[in-house]
Amino acid sequence: xxxxxxxxxxxxxxxxxxxxxxxxxxxxxxxxxxxxxxxxPERTPLPDDEIKDILPWIPPRAVCHVDIGSIVGAKARGLxxxxxxxxxxxxxxYVHENIARVRGAAACAIKAGAKIVSLGGxxxxxxxxxxxxxxxxxxxxxxxxxxxxxxxxVQGIKKICALEGRNLRRSTLLIVGATGDVGSGCAxxxxxxxxxxxLSARNVERLRRLAAELQADGVRxxxxxxxxxxxxxxDVVICAASLASSSLLLGRIxxxxxxxxxxxxxNLSPRAEMLGVTVFFGGLGQITGGxxxxxxFRGVLNRHPFPDVVHGxxxxxxxxxxDGRFEPFSRGRGxxxxxxxxxxxxxxxxxxxxxxxxxxxxxxxxxxxLLPDGMGVRMSAGIPRGSGPAAPLS
Amino acid sequence: xxxxxDVNCSAMECTSLLASAPIWQDILAQAMxxxxxxxxxxxxxxxxxxxxxxxADALEHAEGELGHAASFAAEGRKIGVDVAxxxxxxxxxxxxxxxxxxxxxxxxxxxxxxxxxxxxSFAVASYSRVGKVARGSLGETFARIAAEEExxxxxxxxxxxxxxxxxxxxxxxxxxxLHLDVMTTLAxxxxxxxxxxxxxxxxxxxxKPALFDVSLSAAExxxxxxxxxxxxxxMLGIPGEVTLTWVTQLPV
Numbered sequence: 001x002x003x004x005x006x007x008x009x010x011x012x013x014x015x016x017x018x019x020x021x022x023x024x025x026x027x028x029x030x031x032x033x034x035x036x037x038x039x040x041p042e043r044t045p046l047p048d049d050e051i052k053d054i055l056p057w058i059p060p061r062a063v064c065h066v067d068i069g070s071i072v073g074a075k076a077r078g079l080x081x082x083x084x085x086x087x088x089x090x091x092x093x094y095v096h097e098n099i100a101r102v103r104g105a106a107a108c109a110i111k112a113g114a115k116i117v118s119l120g121g122x123x124x125x126x127x128x129x130x131x132x133x134x135x136x137x138x139x140x141x142x143x144x145x146x147x148x149x150x151x152x153x154v155q156g157i158k159k160i161c162a163l164e165g166r167n168l169r170r171s172t173l174l175i176v177g178a179t180g181d182v183g184s185g186c187a188x189x190x191x192x193x194x195x196x197x198x199l200s201a202r203n204v205e206r207l208r209r210l211a212a213e214l215q216a217d218g219v220r221x222x223x224x225x226x227x228x229x230x231x232x233x234x235d236v237v238i239c240a241a242s243l244a245s246s247s248l249l250l251g252r253i254x255x256x257x258x259x260x261x262x263x264x265x266x267n268l269s270p271r272a273e274m275l276g277v278t279v280f281f282g283g284l285g286q287i288t289g290g291x292x293x294x295x296x297f298r299g300v301l302n303r304h305p306f307p308d309v310v311h312g313x314x315x316x317x318x319x320x321x322x323d324g325r326f327e328p329f330s331r332g333r334g335x336x337x338x339x340x341x342x343x344x345x346x347x348x349x350x351x352x353x354x355x356x357x358x359x360x361x362x363x364x365x366x367x368x369x370l371l372p373d374g375m376g377v378r379m380s381a382g383i384p385r386g387s388g389p390a391a392p393l394s
Numbered sequence: 395x396x397x398x399x400d401v402n403c404s405a406m407e408c409t410s411l412l413a414s415a416p417i418w419q420d421i422l423a424q425a426m427x428x429x430x431x432x433x434x435x436x437x438x439x440x441x442x443x444x445x446x447x448x449x450a451d452a453l454e455h456a457e458g459e460l461g462h463a464a465s466f467a468a469e470g471r472k473i474g475v476d477v478a479x480x481x482x483x484x485x486x487x488x489x490x491x492x493x494x495x496x497x498x499x500x501x502x503x504x505x506x507x508x509x510x511x512x513x514x515s516f517a518v519a520s521y522s523r524v525g526k527v528a529r530g531s532l533g534e535t536f537a538r539i540a541a542e543e544e545x546x547x548x549x550x551x552x553x554x555x556x557x558x559x560x561x562x563x564x565x566x567x568x569x570x571x572l573h574l575d576v577m578t579t580l581a582x583x584x585x586x587x588x589x590x591x592x593x594x595x596x597x598x599x600x601x602k603p604a605l606f607d608v609s610l611s612a613a614e615x616x617x618x619x620x621x622x623x624x625x626x627x628x629m630l631g632i633p634g635e636v637t638l639t640w641v642t643q644l645p646v
Contacts, residue, residue: 035642038638038639038642038643039642039643040643043643046642046646047646050586050646053586053613053616053617054616054617054620054646056617057617057618057620057621058620058621058624058638058641059621059624059625059628059634061624061628061634061635061637061638062633062634062635062638063635063638064635065635079635108634295639
């Protein structure tokens with residue numbers, strides 16, 4: 001038996017699991033990198049066609065252990081569990097299949113004895129709806145992690161405005177996907193501190209309800225199911241929905257707008273014809289008390305240009321585990337308030353979990369930031385990725 | 395988890411069994427070879443059992459596997475083809491040799507792991523897939539035998555779980571050693587293309603490229619088999635992150 005296999009086998013039996021993170025890969029490239037790590041450096045990486053053939057058959061399961069630390073000395077042990085949703089099967093046609101996969105992943109977390117489980121990306125669907133889709137469990141609690149995601153989006157918006165010298169109070173804020181859990185949470189947090197709010201989503205009835213709630217607090221609100229109706233008016237945009245094409249939003253946006261890509265996978269990229277628009281990836285945090293993967297998936301599971309950067313939804317479970325608060329902090333849809341966001345920010349900050357440096361597909365958006373591997377202030381093309389084959393997976 | 399590729403066969407999609415008889419002939423030959431080999435394995439197992447009840451069990455299993463082989467041969471006759479088996483074909487021979495090494499060591503648990511966890515995972519998954527696309531009694535036979543093989547696995551599972559509880563590390567190490575031996579061969583058998591020459595079971599050229607004509611594919615059979623194998627290892631209690639590494643390191 002190879003050392004790494006033996007090591008993991010031993011760890012699996014001897015360590016208690018405080019938290020579990022459930023996720024899925026955002027691209028075939030990311031999936032290829034995960035499989036390349038599992039195969040080990042001594043084996044040839046799997047060809048692209050084999051990866052696409054094999055991955056859909058892998059049942060949900062733990063991929064690695066994750067040990068984290070807090071700046072105040074707390075430690076927590078966790079598992080990353082992948083539901084192995086194929087990256088090209090995230091659309092509605094596969095929703096039942098994907099829910100079955102996430103339920104399988106949740107069952108793995110329960111079986112492993114995780115005290116708290118964060119549901120990343122699509123996985124949050126299990127507890128965002130009106131009915132409980134979780135497997136039977138006893139002592140395991142689940143959180144969508146959306147509250148900390150909202151916190152980091154809001155912090156990111158404030159930071160980018162400060163960096164760009166914009167006055168948020170004079171801004172018109174557009175939220176795409178406004179009736180979702182993250183979108184509505186952002187609306188509640190930011191509406192009181194902007195000039196006006198434009199809400200866009202497909203469900204008009206939910207839009208009306210959210211608008212009424214905000215208007216009751218004296219906020220100027222407009223709603224539209226058609227994104228094109230007012231995207232040109234906004235100078236600050238949060239995109240909290242997956243768009244079929246980034247041009248639906250970016251193709252019509254106002255020059256010099258600030259855009260937070262808060263979706264998963266992140267697919268808003270600045271293009272030449274949109275010079276002046278600043279896009280950053282929102283909802284990301286950085287854990288400064290330390291994070292170790294076993295086996296070593298650094299830069300592979302967290303594919304960001306800065307170390308120890310993780311999606312807010314997953315960091316929420318880590319923060320709660322470090323704090324010893326094993327409670328379903330975020331669940332349901334539309335219940336994220338400014339007070340809850342502030343509570344979560346406090347818990348996260350207590351353990352050294354802060355907003356990540358702002359970046360986008362072209363690199364850092366904060367002038368003066370140096371990438372850890374010395375790639376320079378602004379990269380010309382693409383963010384650094386993990387190891388693996390350089391084949392043309394998308 | 396349910397199968398993830400929809401292979402439900404509409405009348406339009408299903409080709410006539412007679413028209414595709416040469417393809418079914420090879421599929422049946424592989425299945426029949428597997429059953430004959432399983433019968434030989436159980437007969438060998440009976441020789442190292444001390445408990446008369448275990449001896450009777452093994453011989454009953456051997457008889458059952460021969461019955462399955464006969465069923466496959468009968469299905470061949472219905473569509474006008476002779477179904478041959480070849481337990482000396484290169485891959486099957488290696489699988490038999492791996493089993494015989496366990497016999498030589500009088501390793502009853504090792505024998506169960508090879509036959510029930512590894513070979514039966516392959517049989518259950520692939521027969522189930524074939525059972526879904528093959529029409530009439532051919533499909534029914536594959537589906538019935540898949541269900542019967544699954545019962546075998548259930549029976550072995552309780553013995554193996556009890557064994558694992560005694561010393562999980564030792565048990566997992568044993569499974570891993572056997573995995574390297576047996577699953578590497580199975581992975582080569584299940585590769586999308588037979589790159590290392592004729593398998594010595596197909597009656598003419600390799601059947602794999604023709605599987606699409608009967609709504610199957612080599613990739614699908616491999617995927618389903620590996621999925622079944624991982625689920626079976628999960629049921630044994632071996633950590634999922636460990637078995638994931640094992641499977642991803644197999645040759646393709």
